[in-house]
Amino acid sequence: MENFNYTQIEEAYNNIKNTVIKTPFVSSDYINKLLGSKVFFKLENLQITGSFKFRGASNKIAKLSNVQKNQGVVAYSSGNHAQAVAYASFRNNINSKIIMPNNAPKIKINNTKKYKAHVILYDPLTENRETIGEEIARNENRTIIRPYDDFDIIAGQGTAGIEIAEELSSLSINPDIYLCCCGGGGLIAGTSTYLKYKFPKIKCYSVEPEKFDDTKISLESGTIKKNIYKHNSICDALLAPQPGKLTFPINTNNLTGGLAVSDNEVKSIIPFLAEHLKTIVEPGGAVAATALLTNKVDIKNKNIVVMISGGNIDLDFFTIL
Amino acid sequence: MENFNYTQIEEAYNNIKNTVIKTPFVSSDYINKLLGSKVFFKLENLQITGSFKFRGASNKIAKLSNVQKNQGVVAYSSGNHAQAVAYASFRNNINSKIIMPNNAPKIKINNTKKYKAHVILYDPLTENRETIGEEIARNENRTIIRPYDDFDIIAGQGTAGIEIAEELSSLSINPDIYLCCCGGGGLIAGTSTYLKYKFPKIKCYSVEPEKFDDTKISLESGTIKKNIYKHNSICDALLAPQPGKLTFPINTNNLTGGLAVSDNEVKSIIPFLAEHLKTIVEPGGAVAATALLTNKVDIKNKNIVVMISGGNIDLDFFTIL
Numbered sequence: 236m237e238n239f240n241y242t243q244i245e246e247a248y249n250n251i252k253n254t255v256i257k258t259p260f261v262s263s264d265y266i267n268k269l270l271g272s273k274v275f276f277k278l279e280n281l282q283i284t285g286s287f288k289f290r291g292a293s294n295k296i297a298k299l300s301n302v303q304k305n306q307g308v309v310a311y312s313s314g315n316h317a318q319a320v321a322y323a324s325f326r327n328n329i330n331s332k333i334i335m336p337n338n339a340p341k342i343k344i345n346n347t348k349k350y351k352a353h354v355i356l357y358d359p360l361t362e363n364r365e366t367i368g369e370e371i372a373r374n375e376n377r378t379i380i381r382p383y384d385d386f387d388i389i390a391g392q393g394t395a396g397i398e399i400a401e402e403l404s405s406l407s408i409n410p411d412i413y414l415c416c417c418g419g420g421g422l423i424a425g426t427s428t429y430l431k432y433k434f435p436k437i438k439c440y441s442v443e444p445e446k447f448d449d450t451k452i453s454l455e456s457g458t459i460k461k462n463i464y465k466h467n468s469i470c471d472a473l474l475a476p477q478p479g480k481l482t483f484p485i486n487t488n489n490l491t492g493g494l495a496v497s498d499n500e501v502k503s504i505i506p507f508l509a510e511h512l513k514t515i516v517e518p519g520g521a522v523a524a525t526a527l528l529t530n531k532v533d534i535k536n537k538n539i540v541v542m543i544s545g546g547n548i549d550l551d552f553f554t555i556l
Numbered sequence: 557m558e559n560f561n562y563t564q565i566e567e568a569y570n571n572i573k574n575t576v577i578k579t580p581f582v583s584s585d586y587i588n589k590l591l592g593s594k595v596f597f598k599l600e601n602l603q604i605t606g607s608f609k610f611r612g613a614s615n616k617i618a619k620l621s622n623v624q625k626n627q628g629v630v631a632y633s634s635g636n637h638a639q640a641v642a643y644a645s646f647r648n649n650i651n652s653k654i655i656m657p658n659n660a661p662k663i664k665i666n667n668t669k670k671y672k673a674h675v676i677l678y679d680p681l682t683e684n685r686e687t688i689g690e691e692i693a694r695n696e697n698r699t700i701i702r703p704y705d706d707f708d709i710i711a712g713q714g715t716a717g718i719e720i721a722e723e724l725s726s727l728s729i730n731p732d733i734y735l736c737c738c739g740g741g742g743l744i745a746g747t748s749t750y751l752k753y754k755f756p757k758i759k760c761y762s763v764e765p766e767k768f769d770d771t772k773i774s775l776e777s778g779t780i781k782k783n784i785y786k787h788n789s790i791c792d793a794l795l796a797p798q799p800g801k802l803t804f805p806i807n808t809n810n811l812t813g814g815l816a817v818s819d820n821e822v823k824s825i826i827p828f829l830a831e832h833l834k835t836i837v838e839p840g841g842a843v844a845a846t847a848l849l850t851n852k853v854d855i856k857n858k859n860i861v862v863m864i865s866g867g868n869i870d871l872d873f874f875t876i877l
Contacts, residue, residue: 259580264604264643280834283585322585342831506871510663513601513836513867546834550827 241432244393280546288319294391311364314343321352383421384479393425411537414523417441418473420482427489438491451493472519520545562753565714601867609640615712632685635664642673704742705800714746732858735844738762739794741803748810759812772814793840841866
């Protein structure tokens with residue numbers, strides 16, 4: 236924590252602000268009236284590669300040496316970090332190998348291949364992605380682009396917080412609450428650092444899928460805890476087994492608490508967001524909005540910022556009748 | 557035309573800029589690479605009430621006298637103008653009656669009722685909505701809020717053009733082409749007036765559904781022509797029978813030409829926009845993007861602005877499997 240503060244996020248933004256999209260920050264009259272509060276949604280599902288992950292990957296890759304760039308990179312990811320690393324590499328003519336679970340959404344595997352990455356599928360029930368990644372890195376001198384436990388990645392994700400703060404300031408809005416999804420915790424660690432710096436009174440909450448609420452139980456116990464049971468969730472982007480070694484101390488410092496939502500709640504909110512925000516959100520990207528809309532925290536008469544973190548959902552079912 | 561220019565649009569923006577949402581202006585790396593051009597989408601589907609129509613209705617209502625406000629308003633509309641007038645009235649404590657076809661999308665009828673309008677359904681095959689509206693206006697001393705043939709409405713819709721011009725200027729982009737849907741022609745008349753004022757060399761094209769391309773054939777013949785056949789189209793928002801008396805002279809002056817797209821083309825583009833722009837677009841709101849993506853005009857190496865005008869599509873089919 237003493238190693239990480241808002242200055243790294245501002246440096247990261249200098250590295251990537253001409254690379255990433257400044258994503259929309261939108262409000263819905265209907266939702267505001269429904270909840271009796273003022274809600275702003277940060278649409279990182281409209282980020283390049285369809286999630287915030289492109290910010291961190293772009294920052295990490297911008298900081299590689301030329302030797303490292305020539306030797307290539309390797310990453311493991313359920314899909315959004317995979318696409319982000321693949322595309323950031325492709326743009327910089329860097330060879331990339333990406334290790335993905337064989338049950339990842341088709342859209343994520345296909346996009347990662349489209350960005351010219353060499354995709355290696357593994358069985359998440361029997362194999363360990365970190366082990367595979369580290370072996371490849373060692374054997375081929377590749378740099379590992381970690382999904383969250385790297386200050387350059389956390390700072391990159393945190394740049395979304397700079398844009399949120401700028402939008403709030405231009406509207407003269409003081410935010411009361413920030414709700415953000417949490418897998419390994421990189422996005423919320425980075426963005427909450429910046430938002431707490433600009434708005435010290437803001438209360439930040441992580442939101443996780445039920446049974447994958449390792450950050451929530453770790454925050455409650457004050458020490459890193461693993462998810463106990465082997466379950467599954469439609470929130471494929473948020474299935475990290477435990478908080479990160481770097482992200483958890485930051486989140487312990489910044490967060491007021493942790494929230495959890497069920498898959499069924501998320502399933503009901505995705506069509507709601509399609510109807511009222513006109514936007515396509517993947518399950519993991521919808522958990523913060525789900526916590527908002529299912530009363531997981533008191534929001535009456537408050538100014539709330541909600542992170543919509545990704546939109547890479549298989550759309551086979553989306554047909555016009 | 558001599559009666560209408562950019563100054564009325566700037567006045568309208570002064571009236572409504574604190575009422576309407578400054579909607580996002582987004583670009584997709586994937587689409588830009590696919591087309592070999594730089595495309596910017598103006599997301600008016602994220603406007604209040606789900607379409608650009610809220611701009612014109614808000615401007616018209618802002619200009620009513622107190623006596624007119626007390627006597628109430630009446631409007632006829634297939635749905636997006638209906639919702640816009642209903643909600644702009646509701647916000648200003650004005651009583652509204654809205655005449656809608658009985659086959660309008662459920663979402664549009666339901667939202668109009670939700671905004672406390674008194675909805676009167678008519679049969680579009682046997683009844684004339686203008687006649688019904690004028691009779692109500694006469695009998696009840698209500699002001700008619702016309703869908704497009706009113707300079708205050710055209711100026712209101714044109715305010716989207718101010719925001720587009722500001723975004724383009726901040727990016728130092730000179731636009732080559734502007735593609736915009738066209739029903740009665742209010743949106744394209746207003747926005748093209750402002751864009752031609754700021755970027756005199758821009759080529760503006762109207763986009764209509766096939767068989768409802770009355771503006772295209774009217775532009776080609778130089779005089780107002782009606783759609784000849786009785787057809788149907790999924791683009792419920794764009795079924796005006798002929799160009800407006802006020803909008804057509806403006807569009808004749810501003811437009812380079814008219815384009816038409818088929819329902820099947822539109823059906824293929826809506827899921828494409830959901831996947832790549834992560835946004836929900838109704839059929840009528842997707843025709844300009846459809847013209848872009850089905851090569852209706854030469855776009856190679858050009859800077860293109862595409863209007864996404866509305867998102868009020870029935871989402872019964874949108875379920876998470």
